[in-house]
Amino acid sequence: MKYVSTRGKAPALTFGEAMMTGLARDGGLYLPETIPTFTAEEIAGLAGLPYEEVVLRVIRPFVAETFSDDELVPLIAAAYAGFAHEARAPLVQLAQNHFLLELFHGPTLAFKDFAMQLIGQLMQAALAKSGERITIVGATSGDTGSAAIEAFKGLPNVDVVILFPKGRVSEVQRRQMTTPAEPNVHAFALEGDFDDCQARVKDMFNDFAFRDDVRLAGVNSINWARVLAQVVYYFTAATALGAPHRPVSFTVPTGNFGDIFAGYIARRMGLPIEKLVVATNQNDILHRALSTGEYRPTGVVPSMSPSMDIQVSSNFERALFYAYDGEGSAVSQLMDEMKTGGFAISQGALAALQDTFASGRVSEEETAETIRQTLSATGELLCPHSAIGVAVAQHHLGPVPMITLATAHPAKFPDAVEAAGGVRCELPPHMADLFTRAERMTEVPNDLGALQTLVRERIAL
Numbered sequence: 001m002k003y004v005s006t007r008g009k010a011p012a013l014t015f016g017e018a019m020m021t022g023l024a025r026d027g028g029l030y031l032p033e034t035i036p037t038f039t040a041e042e043i044a045g046l047a048g049l050p051y052e053e054v055v056l057r058v059i060r061p062f063v064a065e066t067f068s069d070d071e072l073v074p075l076i077a078a079a080y081a082g083f084a085h086e087a088r089a090p091l092v093q094l095a096q097n098h099f100l101l102e103l104f105h106g107p108t109l110a111f112k113d114f115a116m117q118l119i120g121q122l123m124q125a126a127l128a129k130s131g132e133r134i135t136i137v138g139a140t141s142g143d144t145g146s147a148a149i150e151a152f153k154g155l156p157n158v159d160v161v162i163l164f165p166k167g168r169v170s171e172v173q174r175r176q177m178t179t180p181a182e183p184n185v186h187a188f189a190l191e192g193d194f195d196d197c198q199a200r201v202k203d204m205f206n207d208f209a210f211r212d213d214v215r216l217a218g219v220n221s222i223n224w225a226r227v228l229a230q231v232v233y234y235f236t237a238a239t240a241l242g243a244p245h246r247p248v249s250f251t252v253p254t255g256n257f258g259d260i261f262a263g264y265i266a267r268r269m270g271l272p273i274e275k276l277v278v279a280t281n282q283n284d285i286l287h288r289a290l291s292t293g294e295y296r297p298t299g300v301v302p303s304m305s306p307s308m309d310i311q312v313s314s315n316f317e318r319a320l321f322y323a324y325d326g327e328g329s330a331v332s333q334l335m336d337e338m339k340t341g342g343f344a345i346s347q348g349a350l351a352a353l354q355d356t357f358a359s360g361r362v363s364e365e366e367t368a369e370t371i372r373q374t375l376s377a378t379g380e381l382l383c384p385h386s387a388i389g390v391a392v393a394q395h396h397l398g399p400v401p402m403i404t405l406a407t408a409h410p411a412k413f414p415d416a417v418e419a420a421g422g423v424r425c426e427l428p429p430h431m432a433d434l435f436t437r438a439e440r441m442t443e444v445p446n447d448l449g450a451l452q453t454l455v456r457e458r459i460a461l
């Protein structure tokens with residue numbers, strides 16, 4: 001299977017190439033040329049299998065050109081061995097016909113671990129075959145950086161460099177990045193905010209001499225391999241509740257549209273998903289776009305769900321590509337209009353999007369209220385992101401079972417959760433010593449030259 005760009009002007013790549021490249025050279029995002037479909041029997045056959053076996057069956061048709069089954073089995077096993085729950089993605093019931101899919105039992109307590117752990121293993125295996133060594137560089141506001149460090153630490157063919165804004169991530173997030181002792185981990189505290197971190201990472205990728213010299217690679221949320229890894233839990237959750245014999249719906253706390261787009265792929269593969277509901281916080285560009293057709297960023301307002309404080313939702317481009325019937329030139333034109341403030345989605349494309357996606361927006365007050373209410377009604381303590389999902393889902397309950405994705409553990413955001421729910425959440429046992437582990441980080445100025453010198457020094461060690 002080949003992968004093509006949403007903007008139609010980059011060369012088609014294999015899975016392995018698309019994984020290593022991340023962003024296409026025409027500025028677009030990679031998608032499979034065709035989406036494989038499963039029969040109802042094949043979907044029914046997934047029910048009750050170990051999570052790792054479902055991973056194999058779901059990703060196999062997408063990656064077969066790069067990895068054989070024999071190669072995949074041990075890589076998948078290694079990817080999920082560090083999860084603290086045997087089911088990996090357990091379902092709990094919140095109310096009649098409302099279920100919560102807990103995606104926070106991975107090593108850094110957020111759903112990002114599902115994709116990052118697998119991509120770490122797949123990249124390392126591809127590099128071991130070619131004998132190459134790469135430098136992963138990423139910017140983070142918290143969750144992505146800790147998940148990447150956890151996934152790549154100790155891998156022999158990879159250095160991982162993460163830029164985070166000094167003093168602006170939570171203590172749990174910082175310690176998850178600064179306490180791994182492996183020498184291939186480089187946590188940089190940058191003098192600046194998250195946008196500065198992202199800008200410097202972009203600068204490094206745009207300096208082609210540097211990029212080739214240190215063999216830069218990216219693992220941000222537009223990497224197709226990350227989307228693919230997230231498709232799997234839509235299948236395990238839906239089949240646990242009776243798919244393919246009865247349909248289900250999902251509500252997804254959304255920022256960059258990567259997680260919910262994985263649900264869209266599952267639906268195209270034949271999983272009977274009635275609706276995919278986008279849940280946003282007060283940074284509601286996606287809710288506005290899906291209700292009015294106007295996609296216009298307005299500037300980010302910080303919230304208690306920081307991983308969803310996003311105004312330019314990069315993976316939405318993939319949904320637009322399908323809504324415009326795979327016309328790269330149409331997508332390209334919309335993305336050009338972004339430079340002058342946004343764009344209007346055509347009537348036909350909006351109708352196509354609304355056929356699959358519904359949406360809702362939740363204020364800070366409602367988020368806190370949902371944490372309180374859910375705790376008293378069910379005993380389940382939600383993180384602020386998950387609470388946004390639950391609040392929106394409550395407006396979309398009906399005869400079809402609703403599954404809301406819980407994207408992070410409440411202990412990752414203890415202050416916001418305590419303020420809302422009145423309960424202090426402890427870290428799970430496997431992380432209980434996080435606050436006593438030694439930290440190791442490098443403070444760096446917001447300066448490209450200084451950063452590049454430091455990266456070269458570090459990876460030479």
Ligand SMILES: *Cc1c(COP(=O)(O)O)cnc(C)c1O
Binds near residue numbers: 221308407
């Ligand atoms: C990244 C993240 C999200 C948003 O996911 P997207 O794929 O960017 O839409 C939601 N909740 C948490 C806790 C996250 O870390």
